[in-house]
Amino acid sequence: MSLPEGYTLRRCTKADYAGVTSVLKVLTTVGDVSKDQFDQLLDHWDSVRIGQVPMYNNSVIVDTNGEVVATGNVLIEKKVIHQCGLVGHIEDIAVRQDQQGKKLGLILIQYLYKLAKEYGCYKVILDCDESNVGFYEKCGLKRAGVEMKIIFDK
Template structure:
């Protein structure tokens, strides 16, 4: 499979980019329009977030967003002021799984975290995905806790 890795761009929020379709593979996106998507992206960028996307270079899906990974950089008071990286939104669009997209995007996020003085990267995943992440170098470390608010 031919694809390129790049940063998410404003043009990726257009109806035909495949971004929303890809994100919907993970969870309900809702009815966000172009401006709402752009606002979310701009807010996240202000908080030092990196959005990596895989864009297909195949003829039938040229430049379509087919996978995503988001890296958030959190400044910390520990380890001499180093940062912690948080991985979110690891999504591959249906029909494109098994092509190494998520692995390639995660490796790019890991390199970026290292360049940004992170001493660790944290991510949450389902039990079924632990083997996938272990192959990339992650280790099961602790228990994730969460509090959901009513919609």
């Protein structure tokens, strides 16, 4: 599946600060993240590697005006199991409200699958709300277990 005409899929850059923080509000609470904090985070993400493999792979889809309309990340984790294999964790998939229905989320997820596979991951996993299960099943994922969590007070 390819992007609609005029859209581009690429790695997130510091110039994407306003767009990424805005689009992520569709998904969850972003909080007060300054431009400086965002820039430092991207520097950190760019510096962390497992050998030659970047651990953080935050990607964006931009429209013809260069505005971020979708964002997502695949984090690469090195495990002890599977002979010290790699696992991709898909995180923070969000599509701007007015851009939903154009298959941008599906295209972004397929791209993140491809990255994880190219990096040698033996599987890709994600956690999602029950209300999003149908979407992720359309993306080829299957139910596998239960997510558990503890949220710590600040």
